[in-house]
Amino acid sequence: MIGSFAYAGTELDLNFIHSWNLSNTTQRDIDPNDDQAGETVIYNSEDLTEETAYLHWVLDNHSGLSPGIMVKSDDMPFKSNNCIMASGLEIPSENDPSVMITKTCSNYKGSSKRFKMVVTKADSPVDLIFDVAGKDFTWTEYPTYPQPGDEVARIYRVMQKFENDTAKRVQSFKVELGFTVGGIFTPVNPALDHIGLETRECIAVKLFDDAAGQGAPGDCVSGDFAEVWLENEFATFSPKMFSLITDSRTSPIGGFWDKKAAGIFPPETQTGLGFDVMLAEIDSGTAQVHGTIVGATTHNYFDISEGSDAGSIPAIPGTPFGYLMHGGIVPSGIYCDLDGDAATEGVLMAWWDGLNWRWGIDPVNPATCAADGSVGPDPFGVVPDATLVEWAVRPLDEQMVQTGPRYEQAPADDLRSLNVDTFIYLGKDYDRVVHPDFTLRLTLASVTDNTIAGTETPEWKLPGQEAPALQSYIGSDGIVALTAGLAGVPLDITVTDVDLNADGTQESIAVTLVNERTLESEEVTLTELDTNSPVFTNMLATVDNPVVGADNNQSLNVVAGDRIVVTYTDADDGAGGIDVTKTAAATILTPASTTNGDGGGGGASIGLPMTLLLALGGLFYAPVRRMIYGTDKP
Template structure:
């Protein structure tokens, strides 16, 4: 409890109200055993074909499970055969949302439960698939992938987060888990990426712990009922005096936008965010024992784009593919000030699909080849120093003829990385208890829009509006 006491003392010193944190105690409890997919509709994969592609080293599949549609060859060595697909996009659908993934090291069904991590012994709810860094000493491609199942302790940036998206504003998305009585209280880390696919702006969302009955009715768990959000050490939050995310360590209680868009360099990121090199864009969180509520989106985001954008209203970006592998993170070099049409851009539309001006928030757009397979990317410049500058026509023409420069949606604007912890305790009073040591619980997440606090995007008058132009290019000019 030293850490909890230290947090409370600090809060008093700076005048911030912090919730009471309950002590973690070993007690009769349950272990999460599986994701209950009984009400999940498994979606068909979406394949992107490329007959000229030999194999995809980023897409492990069981040996012999696929046949090349062009040559009839059977997949061997755990890789896609020639001409099959570059990647497969999978989805599992449930009421008001979906679990999505791109099958490379991440595999269906998109989510897995890890009990007793093989390195640290911790528990977590994370993505499903293989650890892409599990075979650093491999000497041939057939040994490269599919060796170790994903674990909580896998390295940073190894696709550990399951990705859940909401399709309906105010529509709850439920993840139900089966548990079994183990006699100990267990802590689970939740590694999630949450996406706004509602088609509408969102000012926040609520995450609840509770139970679904046979008719699909949800009841939030009661304090002390054996389900609670907590800190990494198991200290439980309080519904009556919730704890703000500002009083937890990063990684314990967060809702973060991609660092490549907003944020100063840190231990994981050597460069700064494109739009703001100082401040990370986040949703503030207020955590109670059985619910976590957002307290608003960072002003650095709202001043540029208003409230949280949905995936079908993305801003346009021009990216530089530093390693020639489009799947890996690419550097955002310029952004479209106007309406952007990604499909038209990729088809060769004038001005790369932007009906306005391409600008850069970086010092320049001149990348430098270091001669060793790496590139030096100019740093971003804060708007307190200089407003973004236009990209000239000659540069745009050069980019259009260089495959390393790619116009695309800045899709990370529709996602947040969510970090939290929960304890699973005694199932004795759970309404889902079957009397034989088994039960289930549900994590419910609901996106919302509060017009009383919403801020409009510059160029619009209503906080719910989007920047729309009827002159946006949608066809390729011969």
């Protein structure tokens, strides 16, 4: 035994996980000018030749740093006191983003605590090695703890997210603890080695020095027990995709796909011991059989058209989604960025099923980019073409922040990613002289395509059924849009017109803006978003000044209430019209105003800024032509 009992509320030299051991890793894609730019590559061979996974350093809140994983011990506000999490120094405070706080286990939910591992090789172990050291631990709530026979240990919650980038579907996966010596992995013996995967749901709060009555009740008998392991949280999809409307992370909306959790759970154990003990491994396994589902994949992911709270949706073709998908077969999604900033995370609005763009289990309000949490009355309904056009004319610009909402088309990657929660028990009698480090091993077990139910080629990957580009819903009838804010805030100008995408270069067009009060005029050049886009965009600075400014000086003098008109000449409107004048108008807002439009608009609005709806004119009162089905334009 290392250390000794000190029956005065202190355990001397108690074992703790010191740090991630990088002996089987390398680093790549490092940018000396960006601390977050880089990846840590993990190998399962001592010669560092066989890559099995890598970790992103960058995180959603930009708090990530090398090497991607860090260990925190004795963070007392955290339920298990200790964790293995994404590495970083500081994060923005929850209540005041301008104030930075230390990155640690007990940070608020949604603060990028999970480390992001991309698994690149199925059926091959991914090994994370951790070094063990010793430091004292003092009980303040229970100053006489521990007494002879009392349990003394540190329990670490491992907070990770893995993405399946193996080019194979995953049927099950296994987490193991062991010791790696000379390249040979030997599983731990929890009873003899005093280390294991903790699967007890309830542990006396004294172990964590948590005040009596403060433990999470859950399945525990009282507040004097802390809730730790939960088998139904072993491996779950993002709560934004699948969760209850009462889930604190997504309330009151719940998940996009279903209003209950989904993932690979409950897992099986291969030791025959069951749960509520320490284990050497936790395996989701393939012994469970639920109808056509072999293994622990939940029904509401395996077949969203049958297994969700919405009941049977026979209109959805095929059997989406089957076993855990890889990045090459996830469906395409349309995402909304309410703030118009590509650096922030978008909200999934719709997905492509192979024939149609569909809402989630409840439609999303375009004005707020949020659903209402109710199921129906048309779950997974088809998104109208008119709505797709509204989204298409407001594309997200990767280089420039524009007035939101903005929309982009991207793979629904959350459908190939799982949040995994395991707990490592490190007892006081663990011998770190014999075992100065241990290995946490993750192995994904693949299933061969087109062999059993759930391995079929998805409908959206069949030839001719791939998702059409969102901008393909834009026709030859040019659309000009203008969005205004407060005086001093730039005007946001967009023109969408298929005819303007004439060649493979990044083209430009000219529009004219006029302040109707002063008649000051500015000609603005709009630039094509990329070399193959019908969308042209730019911004014009405004100055809070009632005096008439000079024409064409790259800014427009305005005050609250000024009406600005933009004019664009459409050379061919697709209906025989030549050199047709198109206009849009916007009114400069007054402080605390809640709309940036001129008012009116009637029933055409489904939530976009009124200025955009006015620019679209009668578009929503007539059938909309779909140009093509496919990603390439004619």
